[in-house]
Amino acid sequence: MNLITPDTGLLFWMVLIFGIVFFILAKWGFPAITGMVDKRNEHISESLRLADEARERMSHLAEEQKALIAETKAEQSRILKEAAQARSEMLAQAKADAQAQTADMIEKAREQIANERETALRDIRRQVALLSVDVAEKVLRAKLDASPEQQALIDRYVDESRSSN
Amino acid sequence: MKRILLIIMISLSSAFAKADDLDIGNVIFDHVLDSYEWHITEWKGKPVAIHLPVIIIDHGIHAFNSHKILETGEYGGYHIAPEGAKHEGKIVRADGTKPFDISITKNVLQLFFNAILLLVIVLLTARWYRRHDALKEHPTGIAALMEPLIMMVHDMAKENIGEDYRRYSPFLLTVFLFILFSNFIGIIPFFPGGANLTGNIACTLTLALFTFFTVNLTGTKHYYKEIFSPDVPGVLKPLMAIIETFSALVKPISLTIRLFANMLAGHIQILCMVCIIFILGKYGPVMTGGGTLITVLFGIFLDVLEMLISFIQAYIFTMLSSIYIGMARQKAE
Structure with a gap:
C-alpha cells in the first residue's frame, strides 16, 4: 500500500518546488529562449522568402536583358537596312540628277551651237553676198555698165545661190 | 532467447524459494520506496549513508536528524511504523496515527x-x-x-x-x-x-x-x-x-x-x-x-x-x- 499512497510530505515539497521552478523558468527561462528561437525562425523564413524573390527577380532580369538585347539587335539591323536603302536611294537619285543635268547641259550646248552656227552662217552669207556684190561690181564695172538688165541678172543669181543654200 | 528466459525464470524461482538470508522483495522495495536516509554504499561493513533531517509539523515544528530515530526506532514520542502497520516505514505518533511529515527524505x-x-x-x-x-x-x-x-x-x-x-x-x-x-x-x-x-x-x-x-x-x-x-x-x-x-x-x-x-x-x-x-x-x-x-x-x-x-x-x-x-x-x- 505504501507504494500507491501519495506521501503528504513529498506532495508538499513537490508542489512547493515545482511551483517555484515553474515560476522562475516561466519568468526568466523559457520565454527568452523560445522568443529568440521564434524570432530566428521568422528571420530565416523571411530571408528565404526574400532570397526567393531576389532569385525570381534575377531570372526576370536576365530575361529582360535578353529581350533588350534582341530588341537592340533588331533595331540595329533595321537601322542598317534603312541606311543601306537610303544610301542606294541617294545614289540612284544623284545618278538620275546628274544624268538629267548632263542631258540638260548637252541640250543647252547643242542649242547654243545651233544658234551660233545660224549666226555665223548669216554672217558668212552676208559677207559672201557683199563679197559677191563687190566681186560682181568689180567684174561688171570693168566689162559693162550698170545696166538694168545686168542688175536683174545679178539679183537672180544671188537669189539662186541663197535658195540653193 | 527462449533458453535465456528459461534460465532466468528457473533461477529466479529457485532463488525466491531458497534465498532465506537474501530477501529480494525487501531489497527491491527498499530501493524504490522513499526513506529517511540516503544509503550510498557500504564501506568496511559499515553503511555509508546521508542521514536526512526529519521535519514534523505536529503542534509546532519538530526537527531532528533521522539517524536518531533510525537507530533506536523511536525518538521524541515518534516511532517508525512496523511492517504490516498502516503507515509502514513512516514516522508515526505513539498511537499509530501519522503527523504532517515534511521531512527531507x-x-x-x-x-x-x-x-x-x-x-x-x-x-x-x-x-x-x-x-x-x-x-x-x-x-x-x-x-x-x-x-x-x-x-x-x-x-x-x-x-x-x-x-x-x-x-x-x-x-x-x-x-x-x-x-x-x-x-x-x-x-x-x-x-x-x-x-x-x-x-x-x-x-x-x-x-x-x-x-x-x-x-x-x-x-x-x-x-x-x-x-x-x-x-x-x-x-x-x-x-x-x-x-x-x-x-x-x-x-x-x-x-x-x-x-x-x-x-x-x-x-x-x-x-x-x-x-x-x-x-x-x-x-x-x-x-x-x-x-x-x-x-x-x-x-x-x-x-x-x-x-x-x-x-x-x-x-x-x-x-x-x-x-x-x-x-x-x-x-x-
Missing part, C-alpha cells in the same frame, strides 16, 4: 537536486540567448543541447493548443524537462542520482494536478458547456454531464498512474536484473559466471530501454497535457 533531496539542476541548465541556456544574437550565431554549447528539446515541446504546444500557446508553453516545458531530468537521474545508480522520484506516486500526482488545474482553471466557456451541458437530447443531458465530469477527473489520474507505473516498473526491472547476480552467487562459480554474463547483458539492455522509456514517458505526459489544454481552449464553432 531521499526523494525530497533528489527533488531539490533535480530542481536546481533544471534551473541551472535552463537559466544558462536562457543566458546564452540573452548574450548572443541568435539571428547571427547558431547556438553553441548548452544552447545547442537544450534548443531541440525546448523547441520540440514549444512546437508541440503550438500544434495542440492553438493561438494562445505562448501562455502555456512555459508550463509544458517545465513539466517536460522536469520529468525528463528526473527520469534520467533516476536511472543513474549512484549518488546523487538513483532515487525513484518519478516512480513515486506523490510526484506524478502533483504534476498531474498542475495539469488538471491548468486545464480546468483556464478553460473556455465552450469547454465548460461541453462538460456540464453537452449538446445532446434532453434526457441524455444529465447522463452525459456525469460522464464528461468523470472523464475530466480521470484524466489527471491516468496521467499520474501512467508515469508512476512506467518508471516504477523500469526501476524494479533493473533492480531484479542486478539481484539475480546475487541470487546466483549461491550456486557455485559456473552458475554465477554464466548467469552474471547474461544478467549484465540484460541489465544493459534494460538500462537502454529505460532511457528510451524515460524520454517517451516525459514526452507522453507533456503531449497529453498539451492536448488536454488544447481541448479546454477550444472555442465554439
Whole structure:
C-alpha cells in the first residue's frame, strides 16, 4: 500500500518546488529562449522568402536583358537596312540628277551651237553676198555698165545661190 | 532467447524459494520506496549513508536528524511504523496515527537536486540567448543541447493548443524537462542520482494536478458547456454531464498512474536484473559466471530501454497535457 499512497510530505515539497521552478523558468527561462528561437525562425523564413524573390527577380532580369538585347539587335539591323536603302536611294537619285543635268547641259550646248552656227552662217552669207556684190561690181564695172538688165541678172543669181543654200 | 528466459525464470524461482538470508522483495522495495536516509554504499561493513533531517509539523515544528530515530526506532514520542502497520516505514505518533511529515527524505533531496539542476541548465541556456544574437550565431554549447528539446515541446504546444500557446508553453516545458531530468537521474545508480522520484506516486500526482488545474482553471466557456451541458437530447443531458465530469477527473489520474507505473516498473526491472547476480552467487562459480554474463547483458539492455522509456514517458505526459489544454481552449464553432 505504501507504494500507491501519495506521501503528504513529498506532495508538499513537490508542489512547493515545482511551483517555484515553474515560476522562475516561466519568468526568466523559457520565454527568452523560445522568443529568440521564434524570432530566428521568422528571420530565416523571411530571408528565404526574400532570397526567393531576389532569385525570381534575377531570372526576370536576365530575361529582360535578353529581350533588350534582341530588341537592340533588331533595331540595329533595321537601322542598317534603312541606311543601306537610303544610301542606294541617294545614289540612284544623284545618278538620275546628274544624268538629267548632263542631258540638260548637252541640250543647252547643242542649242547654243545651233544658234551660233545660224549666226555665223548669216554672217558668212552676208559677207559672201557683199563679197559677191563687190566681186560682181568689180567684174561688171570693168566689162559693162550698170545696166538694168545686168542688175536683174545679178539679183537672180544671188537669189539662186541663197535658195540653193 | 527462449533458453535465456528459461534460465532466468528457473533461477529466479529457485532463488525466491531458497534465498532465506537474501530477501529480494525487501531489497527491491527498499530501493524504490522513499526513506529517511540516503544509503550510498557500504564501506568496511559499515553503511555509508546521508542521514536526512526529519521535519514534523505536529503542534509546532519538530526537527531532528533521522539517524536518531533510525537507530533506536523511536525518538521524541515518534516511532517508525512496523511492517504490516498502516503507515509502514513512516514516522508515526505513539498511537499509530501519522503527523504532517515534511521531512527531507531521499526523494525530497533528489527533488531539490533535480530542481536546481533544471534551473541551472535552463537559466544558462536562457543566458546564452540573452548574450548572443541568435539571428547571427547558431547556438553553441548548452544552447545547442537544450534548443531541440525546448523547441520540440514549444512546437508541440503550438500544434495542440492553438493561438494562445505562448501562455502555456512555459508550463509544458517545465513539466517536460522536469520529468525528463528526473527520469534520467533516476536511472543513474549512484549518488546523487538513483532515487525513484518519478516512480513515486506523490510526484506524478502533483504534476498531474498542475495539469488538471491548468486545464480546468483556464478553460473556455465552450469547454465548460461541453462538460456540464453537452449538446445532446434532453434526457441524455444529465447522463452525459456525469460522464464528461468523470472523464475530466480521470484524466489527471491516468496521467499520474501512467508515469508512476512506467518508471516504477523500469526501476524494479533493473533492480531484479542486478539481484539475480546475487541470487546466483549461491550456486557455485559456473552458475554465477554464466548467469552474471547474461544478467549484465540484460541489465544493459534494460538500462537502454529505460532511457528510451524515460524520454517517451516525459514526452507522453507533456503531449497529453498539451492536448488536454488544447481541448479546454477550444472555442465554439
